Amino acid sequence: MVAVPSPRTWASGETPTDALLNENIRDSYRTLMRMPVAIVYRSSAQTSSNAFILLTWTTTIFDSDGMKAAGTVNRLTAVTAGVYEVVLHVDWKLINDSNGGVRWAGIMKNNSDGTTPHTSGEIGFDSNIVGSNDAVGPQTNHVVAQTFLSQGDYVQGIACSSIATDTFDGQANRTFFQARWLGTT
């Protein structure tokens, strides 16, 4: 957990010792330059066939605060409380179909692995009609949410394609999930 700095109020007449300077200047700035950030992706495809799936993440690009805890393949969990920006991006496998269907994706908070969209845990959602398409143009969902997370709160990603297809198109890290600490309240 990041110890969110609480810089001292200096009093008249006190001596700014090395310990005070280190604690209140050095440590504050060090912390600010390394606030919680986590970026994860999955190294292989998951398939949706007109049903929402819970996205799972196998690979961590960066995780400064241990949000991708061991054993929790589908969650980013707040270790440090605060306001977070959460981003889910799904880069669907391209299909060349005259009726490409619709792609949906959502970000869920404290939703106990549930995959039903538009329930109480949902904090962000995107729908995207693919329509007539080819095998080159990207088919994606991009969802951004801002939310307050207490320590232990977690976020998850869900996704669905109305036509059976994969969440992976050629480069695994183009489907990703990330969370970034923005500030305290």
Add this chain to the structure above:
Amino acid sequence: MAIPSLRTWTRGELATAAMLNANIRDVPNWLLRPPIFQSSRLNNQSISNASWSVVLLEGSFINTDGMTLSSGVVTVVTRGIYDCRCQAFFQSHGTGVRGVSIDRLDVDGNFVENPVRSGELSSTSPPNENTNVLTGTALSCGKLISLNPGEKLRMMVYQNSGGALNLLGDGTHMFSWFAMRWVAEN
């Protein structure tokens, strides 16, 4: 809290407690708790056909800078570059397009510009969704916007299904929302 204005220290001057507080303590305090605002349209809002409508946001869920909200208009307290985002949730309907945008207004509430918007064809409801909500289209937009004290933002939506259509809410959750946060001085 005001944006810290850092002094240039000069040789021989005494670093007083007041100086240390203003130039050292207040900087991380500011960066740790910058202006952040978030609101939502919690309940259904009927949107007229083929015209842009103001989203009547209800309440502030996060508000670290005392920004005010009135009739869907958010007034800025602190100058800066803000990362502004919104998401709109429309009732299921198979006809037409849906749009969402952010308007910038001056300190008197007059329209200045529409710096960002997005739109797409209406889509069908996703499978297995919460039948109390039944959304058809969810879309969003966002941009960095430079703002000064008193200037205002509002979230707008558009639909042309052929009749009035609801922006969806269930009274509790944040399906359609607007959020902004300070990212830098302007």
